[in-house]
Amino acid sequence: MADPLLEVDELVVEYATDAGEVRAVNGVSFALDAGEFLGIVGESGCGKSTLLFAVAQLLSPPGEVAGGRVVFRGRDMVRLGRGELQSMRWRDYSIVMQSAMNALNPMKSIGAQFKDTLEAHGSVSSDNVRKRSTEVMELVGIDSAHLQSYPHQLSGGMRQRAMIAMALLFTPQLVIMDEPTSALDVVAQQSLMTKIKDLQRSLGFAVIFVTHDMSVVSHYSDRVLVMYAGQVAEAARTDQVFERPLHPYTRGLMSAFPSVRGPRRELLGIPGSPPDLAHPPSGCRFHPRCPDVMPVCLGREPELYPVGDAEVRCLLYTETAKKAS
């Protein structure tokens, strides 16, 4: 098989705080093939946004990569210099942030921001700028007349589409998305997700999609990575996760949202709150909130155990893992 497009290997990210080093991302590994759609799911504070920033090499102090590698197209991004990263950014990979209102420049029209981006990567004739800008606007389904519009003149959904159009200016191989739909209404959210999936299918780029809402990725991602307290709790194919979630945390996330159809039943969510990463609990990090907690969970830290072609960080699966090996 060909090498994956992106390989994250034992990545560790630490923030220096007054209370000492806080490990926001603790030994996360995953691989992403070209054209694959990976969903990363977890609560606020689980390290999912930090992970994205580390992959994109956008961390700023006090955060820094303390170990591990991020290999994108054969090059270790952690060791690349500023200049090399700058030429790769937006050309080879791009990012769509959570809040497009804050990510777009309020003082410049959408078209002017597209022009800036295009010109940052080599001199382009104004004809080409206009042509390419019009093309990407049409791709995401906005009238190209809005190139003259300023961000405040667009609705939330349109701004987010404009951000995606901007991310596609160079047809990158990887688009990283940090909760792009969470500020949108249901109808706009659904149509944006459908658009992203269509574009991903037709243009063939890979997507890393971060969200706290499992139901958003359910119909769109190929694989799901569930994160808890800076670690991967479960990694599996999307259909597997939804049919047979393995980790008690994944099951909690799955049963946290009410359904519009089907029987009406009482939901419990996940009691408690995510752990303080400066003082993570002993043993399994999920044990204080876990409904299936066993005495052994308090002392022993679980590894990622293979179950079928999924992986899960839970001591419930030590036996199945042994049998398999």
Add this chain to the structure above:
Amino acid sequence: MAEAHDSQAASPPVSAPDPGEPLLRAVDLTRHFRLGGLLSKHSLHAVDDLDLSINEREIVALVGESGSGKSTVARLLARLYKPTRGEIYYRGRPLHSLRSRKDQLWYRGEVSIVLQDPFSAFHPVFHISHGVMRNLALHRPELSHAERRREAERVCEAVGLTPRMLDRFPYEMSGGERQRIGFAQALAVQPKLILADEPVSMLDVSIRVGVLNIMAGLRDREGVSLLYITHDLASARYVADRIVVMYAGHLVEEGPTETVLSNPKHPYTQLLLSAASDPSEKEAEIAADSGEPPKVIDPSEGCRFRSRCPYAIEKCALVTPRPTPIGASQVACHVAVAEAERASNPASIS
């Protein structure tokens, strides 16, 4: 009635309400905002001719996209805005008649509000107890300091927090905890109705259910009514007894939760329902709709959904549909109403 053993003994006399009178009733509620300068003639119609009622011990979900006017409704009911037209009756009393400070205080004690953003709703330099205790001092002056503290602890426990939380600062609390404090603060004044404006939309999915369960608990244990404003039909279904769907300032469909969701009549409700992703289903229906509610500036007559509506007929551009009963629901749609009429008397040809 219930007032007899209530601590609101000092409240203005409430005329004995009609037996059928709901707790709160809005009639023809309308709010326009003038746009532009002093001489501008343009106005934004945020809410138009809305009829709404909330009964005792009832959770009513007000559902719609951003820009549908649902937050304006909450602010009108909380008396943060004055209606352009129409009247709100609380226990049969028209709100415009509440003029004295005493009356206004009484209403604010009966109807309290929980805001959307738990991160900006608290004063950052005061303990959490500050807001709760101030509410108590203002609305229940008969309590001594020690009683106020006890009451603050009680409401804290009612929303599932330990009383220790009262001595924390807002920055020490998570979003879910803050939103619970928001409810505790609203609850401290012993309201009969809580207006909750998107109380869970800023929270993680994993803690949303906790807050929804608290809302259901307030209804079941404290006998409080709630207006739950949301764009999420699934959570509306989870807690609400009745659903009101708004589009561009108009009520488009209203009825008991299960009736509306199992058999939505209005095309907009159908669209909302198809957009609510449900992972238990194999493949999501692809909504081709871009999801842009219109800005209603100087609207002409006609149904406001017609440009997005797959069933629009000529009449939709000419006559504004009014809510019309179909079964247990009210639906404002020419097509749906005509269809229901045909179904109910197939023999008659009109």
